[in-house]
Amino acid sequence: MATAENDDLMAYCLDVAQRARRAAGELTQVTGAQKQQWLRRSAQLLQERSLALTEANHLDIKAAPDFGLSDAQVDRLRLTPERIEAIARALREIALLPDPVGEVISSSVRPNGMDVQKVRVPLGVIFFIYESRPNVTADAAALCVKSGNAVILRGGKEAAHSSGAIAQIMAEAAAEAGLPADAIQLVATANRKAVGHFLNMPEYIDVAIPRGGEGLIRHVTDEAKMPVIKHFAGNCHVYLDRSADPELALRLVVNAKTQRMGVCNAAESLVVHADAAGALLPAVGRALVEKGVELRACPRAKKLLPKAVDATDDDFGAEYLGPIISIKLVDSLDEAIEHINRYSSKHTEAIVTRDYNAAREFATRIDSSAVMINASTRLNDGGEFGLGAEIGISTDKLHARGPCGLNELTSYKYICYGSGQLRE
Numbered sequence: 001m002a003t004a005e006n007d008d009l010m011a012y013c014l015d016v017a018q019r020a021r022r023a024a025g026e027l028t029q030v031t032g033a034q035k036q037q038w039l040r041r042s043a044q045l046l047q048e049r050s051l052a053l054t055e056a057n058h059l060d061i062k063a064a065p066d067f068g069l070s071d072a073q074v075d076r077l078r079l080t081p082e083r084i085e086a087i088a089r090a091l092r093e094i095a096l097l098p099d100p101v102g103e104v105i106s107s108s109v110r111p112n113g114m115d116v117q118k119v120r121v122p123l124g125v126i127f128f129i130y131e132s133r134p135n136v137t138a139d140a141a142a143l144c145v146k147s148g149n150a151v152i153l154r155g156g157k158e159a160a161h162s163s164g165a166i167a168q169i170m171a172e173a174a175a176e177a178g179l180p181a182d183a184i185q186l187v188a189t190a191n192r193k194a195v196g197h198f199l200n201m202p203e204y205i206d207v208a209i210p211r212g213g214e215g216l217i218r219h220v221t222d223e224a225k226m227p228v229i230k231h232f233a234g235n236c237h238v239y240l241d242r243s244a245d246p247e248l249a250l251r252l253v254v255n256a257k258t259q260r261m262g263v264c265n266a267a268e269s270l271v272v273h274a275d276a277a278g279a280l281l282p283a284v285g286r287a288l289v290e291k292g293v294e295l296r297a298c299p300r301a302k303k304l305l306p307k308a309v310d311a312t313d314d315d316f317g318a319e320y321l322g323p324i325i326s327i328k329l330v331d332s333l334d335e336a337i338e339h340i341n342r343y344s345s346k347h348t349e350a351i352v353t354r355d356y357n358a359a360r361e362f363a364t365r366i367d368s369s370a371v372m373i374n375a376s377t378r379l380n381d382g383g384e385f386g387l388g389a390e391i392g393i394s395t396d397k398l399h400a401r402g403p404c405g406l407n408e409l410t411s412y413k414y415i416c417y418g419s420g421q422l423r424e
Contacts, residue, residue, distance in 0.1 A: 012189065013197035016152055017204035019182035020125045024150040026180040027122070032099035035146050038170075038177035039095035043088035045169045046138070050084045056165040057134065060158060067158050069132065072262025072321055077132045077159055087138045087166075094142045094388035100406045101148040115417040120410045122148030124206035127198050128391065129154045129220055131212030134162030139389040140209075141170050141184045147409040150180075152205070154187040154195060156212070195220070202226040209404075211392045214319070229404060231369075231395035233319040233345040234264030236377040239336045239362065240280050241353035242273040248374065249352045253284050256350060256376040258291040262321045264393060265348050265380045269316060270327045271336050277304055277329055288325060297327040317343045333358055337365050344368055346395040348380040369395050369402040 046053065057079035064074050103120040110116060126149050128140045137155060144151035155163040167186040174184060187194055199208060202225040209229045210220040217230050238256050240249045256267035272281055277300075285295055285305040295308035296315045302308045308327065315326040316339070330336045340349055350372035351362040363371045370380040370393075380403065382390025387405030394400045400408035 006193065009189065009191055009194060010197055013194055014201070014204075016185055016187065017125070017198065017201045020150040020152050020185060021204045023180040023182040024122065024124050024148075027145070027148050027150060027183055030148075030179055032101075034177045034179060035099065036095045038173050038179055039091045039142055039146065041173035041176055042138070042142070042170045043091040043095075045173055046084055046088045046091070046166070049165075049169060050081050053084055053162070053165050054079055054081065056161040059161040060134070064158065069158060070262075070322070073132055073158075075260075076262055077134065077162070079134055079162055083135060087135050090139060090383060090389045091142050093383070094146055094406070097146070097388050097406060099146065100410050105412055112421045113419060114421045117415045117417070118412050119415050120407070121413050123409055123411055125150045125152065125204060126409070127152045127154070127205045127208045127226075129195060129208065129210045129212070129216065131156040131216060132158045133211075134159045134166055136211060137163040137166045137186070138170065140391050141167070143389060143391050143404075143406060143409055145174075145179065145183050147406045149409055150183045150185075152185050152187065152198065154198070157190040160190065196223055199223040200225050209392055227399075229392065229394050229396065229400055229408075231264065231345070231347060231393055234266070234347040234393075235268050235317060235319045235343060235345040236265055236348040236350075236380075237269040237271055237340045237344060238267045238350045238352065238377065239271040239340065240273060240276060240284075241333065241336075241351055241355060241358050241362075242275040243354040243358070244273075244276055244280060244352040245354060246280055246283065249280050250284055250287055252350065252352055252374070252376055254287050254291065256378055257288060257293060257325055258323075259376070259378050261323060263378075264319075265377050266321070267350070267377050268318060268320050268325060269340075269343065270325055271339055272301065272327065272329055273333075273336065274300065274329045274331050277301065281305065281327075281329075285327075292323045294324045295327055296324060298329055300329040301327045319345065333361060337362065341365075341367055347393065348372065348377040350375060350377050369393060 100120050105118040107117040126144050130136045207227050208224045210217045214232050221228050238253050281304045289307045296311040297308035311326050346368045348370045349366050349368045353359050359373045382403035382405045390403040393403050
């Protein structure tokens with residue numbers, strides 16, 4: 001019986017993948033105007049059906065304790081009218097962005113008269129796996145299809161009702177706009193073995209993108225037979241330089257850490273120049289404690305923070321996704337950079353400084369996907385960077401790094417226009 005069930009599951013996954021491959025071919029004939037129509041209609045329907053979406057989301061919230069979700073995870077799962085409005089707004093912003101498909105990235109005419117063009121093209125079929133964030137269903141579908149890709153969506157069971165309602169709305173709008181029916185497919189089974197089947201279909205799926213906890217991402221990376229766009233963790237740092245403005249330092253650290261704690265671009269580590277620690281750290285520490293944040297500090301920092309506990313080496317490399325922050329005092333910019341590069345997950349690092357040269361050196365030597373100068377780590381985001389939305393933030397260097405928007409979901413090919421040129 002188990003073998004028969006697995007065969008059925010394999011057949012289902014194969015059918016989904018094959019239909020996605022056909023849809024990817026059909027998308028090459030879809031115009032930019034059709035994709036704009038689809039996105040705008042999707043946004044309209046999401047707003048019109050806000051009550052139905054929140055009712056579906058309530059079913060997921062009600063079941064959250066059965067899945068053992070933390071408060072931060074429940075917050076990421078929750079859909080409110082304001083968040084639904086934000087989803088619709090993101091879709092409209094994506095609709096307004098230039099269609100990347102067919103863009104001529106560069107061109108040159110060779111001495112023999114041949115015109116060589118480097119042209120942006122879709123990746124093909126994307127398998128997107130994500131956890132507990134129903135808004136990601138809309139973002140991922142919008143970005144993938146706008147960039148000419150068919151997408152197979154595998155959301156977490158924790159958000160099954162919410163994701164299903166959003167996907168249904170976007171599929172309805174796709175049919176109205178004349179997009180291929182299988183360009184957006186939401187995996188209809190909660191069986192975890194389905195993920196393994198899809199990850200072993202490189203002949204149909206061009207790239208896998210996992211978005212969620214480190215365990216999920218490592219599982220996908222280990223299993224996938226196709227390239228993976230990913231980041232494992234978000235241990236983001238804020239460094240307060242010796243010339244940091246105290247008021248700006250306070251506001252920026254509090255925002256980076258507490259504006260929303262359960263996300264990958266929230267600050268988890270605070271590094272402070274010892275020359276400025278006396279002026280900066282007590283006020284910053286008090287503000288964080290008032291927000292309910294536990295301070296885990298090195299011995300030198302702890303002397304300035306009566307509410308702090310001892311930090312371990314593991315604390316400096318941790319992604320807490322909650323109300324804890326590690327704190328380290330350093331004696332120089334060099335030591336700050338060395339500490340951050342050692343413990344960073346290569347996601348986002350920020351410096352607060354009034355010294356231009358220190359800012360430039362920090363930006364040059366820090367090896368992360370984004371460096372923020374006098375700005376919060378929370379701003380490393382596709383929407384904030386003008387991408388409309390993002391399908392994830394990659395800490396890889398190939399082929400995409402940082403927030404992955406439309407352009408990052410494309411590749412390129414060379415198209416050469418000749419008039420009979422031959423190789424001599």
